[in-house]
Amino acid sequence: MSGRTRVLMSVIYWAFVVYLFVPLMLMVLMGFKDSKFIGFPIRGYTMEWYLGVFQSAEVINVFIYSMTIAIASTALSLVIGTWTALLLGPHRFFGRAVVFALTCLPAVIPGIISAISLRIYARLLEIEPGMLAIILGHTVHNVPFVALVVMARLSTLPKSQLEAARDLGADEAVTFLRITLPYLKPALIGASVFCLLLSFDDFVRSFFLGSYEPTMPVLIFAKLRSGMSPEINAIATVALVLTAVLGLWAERWNRRITP
């Protein structure tokens, strides 16, 4: 690559970065504005909105509600996803491609379609809209991501590791617990952070499957309808920081998946 091309490409890249981050910067900035209305000019700054986020019982309750859903659906997704990955594993069997396609399907179905169908299905099963319905909905959506990440990791596990464990006296269950599971650890950590984020971030499924108690994105949406205010910016910024930290930390683990 010649020097000029390099410079040009760098400039375009940095322009893109600016374009990407200006909205986020604006959002963070507006949260400090000492006024009820969003927009320039900013005449005074305040910490009030941010402090308000941590003092608001409503926001804290919604945060706990969202996290509970995220944790529960992640736990379920990990079990089912790992199970699926082990089933698909290294073996060849009749219909493997079909099982694989079925596994991936929930990840590629448009959110709104998935949400509506889940809502209908939940009613059919007489599951009340609310926490359980959202957890199950998120789990359906998350399982493919867990399965794919775990499968990728599993495919790099040398067969001799399992044979060595068997050779030294371990039955299949002990081999799974003491060899396979520790080997999958980085994949499972990466996948669970990803699932937590997906669940926490999800709006469509939470909106359709939820009752009157909102999750975080649903709360922000509801607040938006009653008018934009710096309070929303502050809530969104706190959520942004939390998810960014978690996401970047997970990326570190993800990189260890392919040795």
Place this chain on the structure above:
Amino acid sequence: MTSSGDVVVHLDQITKRFGDVVAVDDLDMEIMAGEFVTFLGPSGCGKSTTLRIVGGFERPDAGRVIVAGEDVTAQPPNKRNVNMVFQDYALFPHMTVAGNIAFGLELKGKSRSEIDRRLVELLTLLELETLGKRTPDQLSGGQRQRVALARALAPDPQLLLLDEPLAALDAKLRAQVQLELKDIQRRTGKTFFFVTHDQDEALTMSDRIVVMNEGRVEQCGTPEELYHHPASRFVAEFIGETNLITGKVSAVDGEHITLDWQGATIHALSEQSPPIGQTVTAAIRPERIVLSAERQAKEGALQGQIVKRVFKGSRTVLDIDVGNGTVLRAVVTDGAFGQVDPKQVWLSWEPDRLTLLRD
């Protein structure tokens, strides 16, 4: 416990197929307690499959595996009192050296104090004392190989299976580890079932070598027997360097066979007595050919000229054209041939150095 002279493993007419390929073809073999047996052969000859059948990782299509008198054919690896050193060592990356070695002991339900005692014993035996707390990725290739060996020895198996454990080491280290491995085998008195495609490894370490080819045993014997008296052309060519001579039998007198080869008369010894007129192949090792300036009194000497000479330090390799474009290779260890005329040397050998081969 088995004692020396007992049969540790009996492979009773084992056959294993993979699709259309017969990997192991009606193999029958006994391995004695305390023996270092090497299965030697090119890749795909069935040696590794045989090892995996004994370990329990493959089920034979026919035949039985009997370990210490017990039929274990249907038993999974974890029920067999047999341990394996894998080609890639298969050390558990998330456990320390000590954790790896203790793994098999823990699963046997040994107490902590017993495990610790055995750990010290093995770490000392394999000179790993200072490495117990390291993880496998902090070890060199040679150290990893020793940890794998210690881990396999830990549960005190009746038989140790070794699947080309030296293949990953560099040549210099390999030569050293061969001797160490043999030493450990002697000190522990364990029965070793070693698999390799490297004839040098096999010759250095084994009490007995089983040469396999296309799923069958070509020959089985001590390294000396195999080297000096190969039974077949395959064995003669696979182990060491050799000259092959194909001639017609002109006379048979007990063990003494006279061959007619390119107009020359050659003597060989053989227990088999082939009919006169039959074409047979015989093998002679390069270092068994004696060179001289004058024709020796013996019959069966050949005349030739040196066409190539390679100095290798302790020995010199000579290619000698004995007429009709036939080149025999000779190896000499002293400078005596320096006096001979390279255009006119005499080759001879003791009759018992020439071995008649089964084709």
